[in-house]
Amino acid sequence: xxxxxFTLPQPDKEKRxxxxxxxxxxxxxxxxxxxxRIMDALGVRDEAAxxxxxxxxxxxxxxTKKLVSVPDDQVIxxxxxxxxxxxxxxxxxxxxxxxxxxxxLARTLATVLGPRRxxxxxxxxxxxxxxxxxxxxxxxxxLGMVNFGRDHRWLLDADDRPDVEALRAFLDQHGREPFLxxxxxxxxxxxxxxxxxxxxxxxxxxxxxxxxxxKKLADRAVDNTEFRRRLGADTGLTRIxxxxxxxxxxxxxxxxxxxxxxxYCPDFADVIVRxxxxxxxxxxxxxxxxxxxxTLPTSYPGHVLLTEDLGVVHGVDDxxxxxxxxxxxxxxxxxxxxxxxxxxxxxxx
Amino acid sequence: MTLRMRFPAGxxxxxxxxxxxxxxxxxxxxxxxMVDFLTTVAKRLLTPALAxxxxxxxxxxxxxxxxxxxxxxxRLHGTLGSDTLVFPRGRVFHVPPANVDTIFVYSWxxxxxxxxxxxxxxxxxxxxxxxxxxxxxxxSLAEADPVVARTQLMVTYGxxxxxxxxxxxxxxxxxxxxxxxxxxxLRRHPLAPAARDLTFPDRSSFAMLSVTGWVAASPQRRRDxxxxxxxxxxWFDQAACSSPRTIFLVGAAEPAEEVRAEFVALLDDVVRExxxxxxxxxxVEKRVGAYGLAADGGVQRMVFHRNALATLExxxxxxxxxxxxxxxxxPFVTVPDLAELVPFVRRRDQTLTHFGFDxxxxxxxxxxxxxxxxxxxxxxxxxxxxxxxxxxxxxxxEFVRLVTVND
Numbered sequence: 001x002x003x004x005x006f007t008l009p010q011p012d013k014e015k016r017x018x019x020x021x022x023x024x025x026x027x028x029x030x031x032x033x034x035x036x037r038i039m040d041a042l043g044v045r046d047e048a049a050x051x052x053x054x055x056x057x058x059x060x061x062x063x064t065k066k067l068v069s070v071p072d073d074q075v076i077x078x079x080x081x082x083x084x085x086x087x088x089x090x091x092x093x094x095x096x097x098x099x100x101x102x103x104x105l106a107r108t109l110a111t112v113l114g115p116r117r118x119x120x121x122x123x124x125x126x127x128x129x130x131x132x133x134x135x136x137x138x139x140x141x142x143l144g145m146v147n148f149g150r151d152h153r154w155l156l157d158a159d160d161r162p163d164v165e166a167l168r169a170f171l172d173q174h175g176r177e178p179f180l181x182x183x184x185x186x187x188x189x190x191x192x193x194x195x196x197x198x199x200x201x202x203x204x205x206x207x208x209x210x211x212x213x214x215k216k217l218a219d220r221a222v223d224n225t226e227f228r229r230r231l232g233a234d235t236g237l238t239r240i241x242x243x244x245x246x247x248x249x250x251x252x253x254x255x256x257x258x259x260x261x262x263x264y265c266p267d268f269a270d271v272i273v274r275x276x277x278x279x280x281x282x283x284x285x286x287x288x289x290x291x292x293x294x295t296l297p298t299s300y301p302g303h304v305l306l307t308e309d310l311g312v313v314h315g316v317d318d319x320x321x322x323x324x325x326x327x328x329x330x331x332x333x334x335x336x337x338x339x340x341x342x343x344x345x346x347x348x349x
Numbered sequence: 350m351t352l353r354m355r356f357p358a359g360x361x362x363x364x365x366x367x368x369x370x371x372x373x374x375x376x377x378x379x380x381x382x383m384v385d386f387l388t389t390v391a392k393r394l395l396t397p398a399l400a401x402x403x404x405x406x407x408x409x410x411x412x413x414x415x416x417x418x419x420x421x422x423x424r425l426h427g428t429l430g431s432d433t434l435v436f437p438r439g440r441v442f443h444v445p446p447a448n449v450d451t452i453f454v455y456s457w458x459x460x461x462x463x464x465x466x467x468x469x470x471x472x473x474x475x476x477x478x479x480x481x482x483x484x485x486x487x488x489s490l491a492e493a494d495p496v497v498a499r500t501q502l503m504v505t506y507g508x509x510x511x512x513x514x515x516x517x518x519x520x521x522x523x524x525x526x527x528x529x530x531x532x533x534x535l536r537r538h539p540l541a542p543a544a545r546d547l548t549f550p551d552r553s554s555f556a557m558l559s560v561t562g563w564v565a566a567s568p569q570r571r572r573d574x575x576x577x578x579x580x581x582x583x584w585f586d587q588a589a590c591s592s593p594r595t596i597f598l599v600g601a602a603e604p605a606e607e608v609r610a611e612f613v614a615l616l617d618d619v620v621r622e623x624x625x626x627x628x629x630x631x632x633v634e635k636r637v638g639a640y641g642l643a644a645d646g647g648v649q650r651m652v653f654h655r656n657a658l659a660t661l662e663x664x665x666x667x668x669x670x671x672x673x674x675x676x677x678x679x680p681f682v683t684v685p686d687l688a689e690l691v692p693f694v695r696r697r698d699q700t701l702t703h704f705g706f707d708x709x710x711x712x713x714x715x716x717x718x719x720x721x722x723x724x725x726x727x728x729x730x731x732x733x734x735x736x737x738x739x740x741x742x743x744x745x746x747e748f749v750r751l752v753t754v755n756d
Contacts, residue, residue, distance in 0.1 A: 034644035037645075037648070038640050038643045040649075041648040041651045042643075058636045058640060060633070061640055061641060061644070064641045065641050065644045065645075276628075276632065276656075277629075333630055337585070337588040337675075
């Protein structure tokens with residue numbers, strides 16, 4: 001497996017990221033007045049001496065504020081996330097940021113997919129990719145990925161039912177050479193895995209790239225290990241790569257290594273896990289809140305973001321690829337206050 | 350279309366059953382049978398074990414003591430001329446906020462004291478304190494006149510528009526709590542032509558601290574002030590309608606800065622001593638709130654002292670937010686005198702808590718506001734103390750009808 005984005009040992013990466021991210025802090029301060037006001041109010045003055053000292057924004061701020069570092073007329077695409085509470089993030093991309101995010105996503109995925117486009121099976125329905133100027137997270141995920149495949153086959157029909165005959169036809173045509181499978185973790189399990197097992201289909205030449213979390217599968221006692229084991233045992237699919245990414249840092253994916261179990265950071269990105277009380281970086285092996293750093297966000301100040309996910313770093317420079325290896329442990333439970341005022345707007349009481 | 354009976358406790362009932370006429374003799378304003386019942390409830394609420402578990406129930410217990418109830422009735426009668434008779438309004442439908450705090454009990458109790466037949470919708474998401482109240486109410490029924498159980502009804506049902514519509518259509522007064530959106534949603538259901546709404550929409554509340562008053566106060570009084578303020582702010586995660594949010598420092602800029610520093614240090618001590626904390630998600634929520642306010646401009650400096658305490662220095666009064674920024678987030682703004690607040694105040698502003706001002710200053714401010722906004726001006730520590738005059742309404746008066754007789 002050749003890679004050109006999982007190369008830097010942690011000390012080298014941190015040095016490079018520190019300088020590039022410091023430069024991005026000052027770039028966004030100059031170009032995004034709301035961001036500048038936040039930095040001013042925080043009293044951020046000097047450049048950060050380490051990546052851990054870089055000022056972060058809470059990722060949900062993109063759901064409440066318009067944060068963009070290029071003039072409106074240069075925005076070519078606005079990405080939106082799905083919102084659980086009606087709020088959606090709005091991420092503004094200009095030509096350059098859009099190009100670099102797809103380029104870096106391609107280079108990241110080429111590590112596991114190889115340089116050529118493979119025949120591609122999408123565990124979704126074609127309709128999920130809609131209007132090209134504004135996408136849902138699911139649509140954006142699928143749309144971002146379809147560029148990495150060819151001869152696409154969508155597994156689900158318009159009612160989200162798996163089309164077994166279509167799957168069989170795809171495998172008859174492409175199943176004896178490497179092919180790409182993409183989908184959300186839960187959908188891969190419910191539709192592809194269960195259908196393939198039931199019909200005895202051979203997925204051994206597939207390379208699965210999946211994302212979306214384990215919460216829905218936890219009810220069925222399926223974690224990453226079980227997911228990999230069962231797919232391998234029942235369908236022959238062993239090349240499986242989970243990834244962690246978010247619309248607020250589009251183009252940056254933290255990719256599961258071939259050995260399974262750990263996510264790795266590409267050279268232009270990193271994670272820091274923070275103690276939820278002191279907000280200091282925690283040592284390897286201690287769970288905390290995940291901060292994601294990436295040099296890709298140039299058109300909006302999404303370069304250093306505190307997520308609402310919990311995670312743990314398993315090791316540094318000791319895995320299949322250099323840098324930090326980590327896992328995502330789940331979501332921070334949403335804060336709730338008691339009271340009688342405007343915090344409760346959820347319709348009829 | 351069934352409802353779960355919470356008071357009197359029981360199984361499921363239909364709306365038709367709930368609204369069925371019971372043939373009982375109606376209650377009068379200040380009916381002794383109701384006064385007795387509420388007094389029994391008060392005694393049970395004031396049991397030390399219960400008050401320890403839910404301090405807010407202790408305050409409710411005080412409010413429902415016989416002396417308080419009779420005092421409220423006396424005040425009502427004192428406002429009426431000799432040619433005026435007072436009667437219950439009839440059937441009152443109460444829709445308290447989604448996560449019930451004890452306020453709904455206050456408004457129900459006053460309505461019951463006024464002799465009304467009440468139907469209270471207790472949210473399915475009601476909090477522990479509400480369940481404790483319901484237990485007390487049910488336990489007190491044994492000693493009560495049967496008329497109480499026949500006329501005072503508390504039910505829980507889900508998002509059933511048909512039930513809400515029917516209860517609305519058959520009520521003489523509808524009491525709506527829970528924010529602008531909730532009020533708007535509920536108002537889509539028509540009332541009978543002669544009926545009316547009493548609404549408690551979104552409110553915003555603030556604290557004001559006199560710089561000279563602070564400087565003149567003893568160290569002990571300053572500590573007490575910080576303590577009282579902390580109760581006001583932290584008890585309901587700073588999210589109750591009367592919880593103070595922004596703190597106006599009133600006085601000269603230079604001493605104001607010292608006062609702020611000392612006040613924040615004392616507040617920090619209180620928070621630490623009480624062991625108050627917020628969870629990680631709330632800590633993040635607070636960053637979203639504070640950073641968002643800073644993004645809009647007007648925040649000169651923000652400091653996250655600990656998860657439970659964040660302070661923001663605002664450039665000017667106009668930068669003052671009216672929305673919630675998360676539990677334990679305190680914007681500060683310095684103004685030379687109280688007159689500066691007058692143009693700022695709006696209809697939705699409810700409670701001003703104060704420290705270090707004298708009565709004349711407070712009365713002068715209230716007069717200048719002219720009723721445009723701010724319904725209560727109360728000392729630090731009294732923000733959450735419910736009063737029979739709330740949101741500008743004399744509740745007992747709202748719950749009755751007047752009949753005049755002239756010869």
